[in-house]
Structure formats: structure tokens, C-alpha cells
Amino acid sequence: MRQTTPRLTALMLTLLVIEFVDEFVYGAREAAWPLIRDDLGLSYIQVGILLSAPNLVANVVEPFLVILGDVWRRRALILGGGVVFGVALLLTAVSNSFSLILAAFILFHPASGAFVSLSQATLMDAEPKRHEHNMARWTLAGSLGVVLGALALGAGAAAGVGWRWLFVATAIATVAVIVFAVRMPLGGASSARQAEPFTAAFGRGLVGALRSFKRLPVLRWLVLLEFSDMMLDGLHGYLALYFVDVVGVSEAKAALGLAVWTGVGLAGDVLLIPLLERVRGLTYLRFSVVAELILFPTFLLVPGLGPKLAVVAMLGFANAGWYSILQGQLYSTMPSQSGTALAVKNISGIAGSLIPLGIGAAARAWGLGGAIWLLLAGPIVLLVGVPRAKKDPPRL
Numbered sequence: 001m002r003q004t005t006p007r008l009t010a011l012m013l014t015l016l017v018i019e020f021v022d023e024f025v026y027g028a029r030e031a032a033w034p035l036i037r038d039d040l041g042l043s044y045i046q047v048g049i050l051l052s053a054p055n056l057v058a059n060v061v062e063p064f065l066v067i068l069g070d071v072w073r074r075r076a077l078i079l080g081g082g083v084v085f086g087v088a089l090l091l092t093a094v095s096n097s098f099s100l101i102l103a104a105f106i107l108f109h110p111a112s113g114a115f116v117s118l119s120q121a122t123l124m125d126a127e128p129k130r131h132e133h134n135m136a137r138w139t140l141a142g143s144l145g146v147v148l149g150a151l152a153l154g155a156g157a158a159a160g161v162g163w164r165w166l167f168v169a170t171a172i173a174t175v176a177v178i179v180f181a182v183r184m185p186l187g188g189a190s191s192a193r194q195a196e197p198f199t200a201a202f203g204r205g206l207v208g209a210l211r212s213f214k215r216l217p218v219l220r221w222l223v224l225l226e227f228s229d230m231m232l233d234g235l236h237g238y239l240a241l242y243f244v245d246v247v248g249v250s251e252a253k254a255a256l257g258l259a260v261w262t263g264v265g266l267a268g269d270v271l272l273i274p275l276l277e278r279v280r281g282l283t284y285l286r287f288s289v290v291a292e293l294i295l296f297p298t299f300l301l302v303p304g305l306g307p308k309l310a311v312v313a314m315l316g317f318a319n320a321g322w323y324s325i326l327q328g329q330l331y332s333t334m335p336s337q338s339g340t341a342l343a344v345k346n347i348s349g350i351a352g353s354l355i356p357l358g359i360g361a362a363a364r365a366w367g368l369g370g371a372i373w374l375l376l377a378g379p380i381v382l383l384v385g386v387p388r389a390k391k392d393p394p395r396l
Contacts, residue, residue, distance in 0.1 A: 007185070008126060012134075014177075014184045015119045016141040018082075021177055022116040023142035025089065025170050027149025027262060030236050031255040032163040034244045035153075036101070039163070044368070046098050048360020050105055051237045055353035058109035062117065063343035065110065067205035069118040070339030075186040078122075081114025082178040089171035093164045113346070121338035122186055124331050132281050132328035136273045139324040143266040146236075150262055154255030209343045212334060221330040222344060224385050226352035228322045230378030231292060231315075236262075237356050238363075238372060239312075246369040249305055260309050261316040268320025281325035286386050291318040292379045300373065322382075 029036075037047060069077050088108035095101035123134055152166055212218045239261060243254035275284065295318055299311040327345075334341045362371035 011184050011186075012123060012126060012137075014181050015123045016137060017177055018116055018119045018181065019138055019141045020145040021170065021174055022085075022112055023145030024149040024152075025145075025167070026236075027146035027258075028153045028163070028166045028170070029149075030146075031150040031153040031240055031258045032157075032166075033237075033240050034251040034254055035157060035163045037241070040096070040098055040101065042098060044360045044363045047241070048357040048363075050098075050102060051356035051360070052353055053102065053357075054105040054109040055356075056350060057106050058113055059346045059349040059353050061110040062113035062346040063209065064202075064206075065114045066117055066121065066339040066342040066346065067209055068202060068339075069114075069121060069342075070337060071202060071205040074118055074122065074339070077114045078118050078186050079178060079181065081111045081116075081118070082174060082181065084111035085115045086171045086174040086178075087111075089167045089174065093167035093171070113342075117342050118339065119186075121342055124338045124341075125336075128335065131331040132276055132325060133273065135324035135328040135331070136269065136276055136321065139321070140266070140269040140273065143262065143269045143320075147259060147262045147266050150255055150259040154252055154259060157255055158252045205340060205343075208337065209340045209347070212337075212340060212344045213347075215333070217333045218330070218344060220385065220387075221326055221333060222348040224382060225323070225326045225330065225345060226348060227378045227381035227385075228319075228326055229352060230355060230375045231296070231319050232323060234355055234359070234375050234378065235315075235372075238359060238368065242368055242372060243305075243308075246367075246372075247305055247308060253305065257305075257309055257312060261312045263316070264313040265316035265320050268317040269324075272321040272324070276321075281321070281328065282386055284321065285325050285382070288318050288321070289379045289382045289386065293376075293383065296376055296379070300369075 033047065036042065042050070065077060065081075068074075084107065088104050088111055091104035091107065092101060095104055120138060123138060124131055127134055149166075153163060156162065156166060236258075240251075240254040240258050243249050243257045244251060247257075249257070272284075292315065295311060295315045299308060299315055302308055302311055330341050330345065331338060334344075359371050359374060362374060365371075
């Protein structure tokens with residue numbers, strides 16, 4: 001029977017709270033796009049840049065941070081990243097122009113890589129034989145943050161207090177999380193290697209990351225992760241704008257639509273944890289991809305807010321677990337290399353980070369109602385690329 005010590009339980013809860021805070025910010029920001037767009041007078045191209053450029057920078061910078069997290073001082077990187085994370089939130093709150101909010105987002109994303117991504121790696125190292133299960137818990141904590149962030153933004157919009165206050169409040173909460181995290185053993189797998197010279201440790205880690213791209217199983221999970229994100233963060237980034245600009249509802253109702261999508265997805269994440277004790281993750285994933293291929297076109301074609309809310313709820317339920325299962329498979333393919341797994345994910349994400357900009361450019365040319373159909377490429381690639389049962393790796 002699986003047993004956990006109080007110290008391990010405290011560590012895992014701390015790491016899950018870090019993920020919750022990060023996704024709370026994300027959920028609030030995605031729901032706030034109509035407000036941010038109107039407040040700062042942004043175009044679709046500028047929104048696309050704000051969604052793409054910070055991810056592009058992060059995907060260049062984060063590999064170095066997470067490799068260091070595998071071979072050097074992970075604890076310092078996590079805590080230092082948390083401090084910069086809080087500063088970026090405050091800078092976002094006071095932004096009054098496109099250039100300033102772009103700078104805030106560019107600062108925020110690599111900070112999240114150190115603070116949040118290395119926390120995920122530490123969680124994976126804590127129980128190496130339960131990657132899928134703990135990724136499901138991680139995703140659940142994040143989904144809860146996304147839902148509450150969207151609801152908080154919607155409540156603020158309905159009350160007329162705007163979007164900036166939420167970023168200030170989250171910056172204060174980040175300080176409290178850092179104070180608690182200081183007492184936790186955040187060293188991860190890198191703890192035993194800290195005596196090694198910095199240059200030698202980093203060089204070894206970088207070479208290991210580059211060699212990983214020669215392994216076909218690693219490449220498979222990287223490709224599937226990037227395409228799965230089209231129906232996760234890709235759709236999330238434009239969903240509130242879709243409700244406002246295409247469906248024609250208010251910003252508060254758009255936030256409600258986002259909360260419905262993420263809220264039902266949260267229910268799916270809750271159910272996924274016991275489901276993975278009984279069903280192979282990839283078997284579930286194949287069925288959910290088929291459901292998504294049916295539901296997404298239905299969502300775009302059905303008229304009226306009520307029917308769209310009903311279908312978007314089913315969409316949120318159907319894609320629950322995509323990230324946790326695929327990321328768990330990547331970790332299992334690279335045992336004892338949690339930071340390096342994150343590094344190769346960031347490197348592969350450089351191309352994927354341009355997708356929101358592409359959607360923004362297509363929306364300028366065709367309108368958002370036409371451009372959003374491009375996201376259907378995600379489940380199509382998953383349908384082709386997810387391995388059948390005879391090729392699935394054995395359960396850990």
C-alpha cells in the first residue's frame with residue numbers, strides 16, 4: 001500500500017499551491033482579455049503578440065533555467081523565480097500601454113518557468129513511479145486556479161472594479177507562498193550534485209537535453225504536447241474574445257463562458273485521478289480526442305449563447321487530462337531527468353509559441369470566427385499520433 005510521510009505531504013501541498021497561484025493568474029488574465037484590449041486599445045495583432053512573444057522568450061530562456069534545476073541549485077531558482085513572478089504581477093497591474101504590458105508578460109513567463117515549472121519537476125522527483133497520477137493532481141490544482149481566477153475576474157467586471165486589482169492581490173498572495181516554501185525541501189534531484197562546478201554541471205545538462213532529441217519516444221510526446229495545447233491554452237487565449245466579438249455578448253458573460261469551460265474541465269480533472277487507477281491514460285486519451293473532434297465544430301456552428309455554453313462545457317470535460325497524461329508520459333520516458341524533460345519541452349515549444357500570433361493574424365484577415373477553426377488541427381494530430389494499446393509503454 002502506498003504511504004506518504006507528513007514531510008512529503010507538506011512538500012506536495014506546497015508545490016500544488018504554487019501551481020494554483022500561477023493558474024489563478026492565467027485564468028484571470030484570459031478572462032480579462034476583452035477588458036485589457038479595450039483599456040489599452042489593442043488590435044488583434046497586438047493581442048497575438050502578447051500571447052506569443054512572452055512564450056517565445058520563455059521557451060528560449062527556460063531550458064537553461066530548468067537544466068540548472070537538474071544539475072545545480074534548484075531551491076534558489078524556485079525561490080528567486082517566485083520573487084520575480086510577484087514583481088511581474090505588480091508591473092502588469094500598473095501597465096498603461098502595449099509596450100509596458102508586453103514587458104511585464106515577458107518578465108512573467110521565464111519567472112514562472114523557474115518558480116512553477118521547477119516545482120512541477122520537484123513533484124515528479126518526489127514519487128518517480130507515479131508520474132501520471134501526480135500530474136493529474138498538479139493539473140487539478142491548476143484547473144481550480146483557472147476557474148477561480150476567471151470567476152474572480154468576472155465578479156470584478158460585474159462590480160465595475162476592473163482587472164488590475166486582481167494582479168495586485170495575487171502578487172501579495174505570491175509573497176505568502178514564498179514565505180511558506182522557504183521551509184520546504186525544494187532541492188530535488190540536483191541536491192547531490194551541487195558540489196560539481198557550475199560550468200561542468202551546466203554543460204553536462206545541456207548535452208543531455210540535446211541528446212534527448214535523438215530519441216523517437218521523446219519526440220513523439222513533444223509533438224503531441226504542442227498540438228494538444230491548441231485545444232487547451234490556444235483555445236483558452238481566444239475564448240473570451242470569441243464570445244465578445246463573434247457571439248456578441250458582454251465581457252462579464254464572456255468571463256462566465258470561460259468559467260463554464262474551465263469549471264467543467266475542473267470536474268473532469270477531479271474524476272481523472274481515480275480513473276487513472278483503473279484505466280490506462282492513453283486509452284482514455286484516445287476516446288476523449290474523438291469526442292473533441294465532434295464537439296469543437298459543434299461549438300462553432302451552433303447558434304446562440306445558451307447552446308454554445310452547453311457545448312463548451314462538454315468541450316472542457318472532454319479535454320480534461322490531456323496535458324497531465326502526455327506530460328506524465330514524457331517524464332516517464334526520461335526517468336531521473338525531470339528538469340531536462342522540461343527543457344526539451346520548452347525548446348520544442350518555440351514553434352508552438354507562434355500559434356497564437358498566427359491565429360491573431362488569421363483573425364485580422366478572416367475574422368476571429370473563421371480563424372478559430374485552425375485550432376482543430378490539434379485533436380486531428382492527436383488522433384493520428386497517440387499510440388495504440390499494443391505500443392503503449394507499461395504502467396509504472
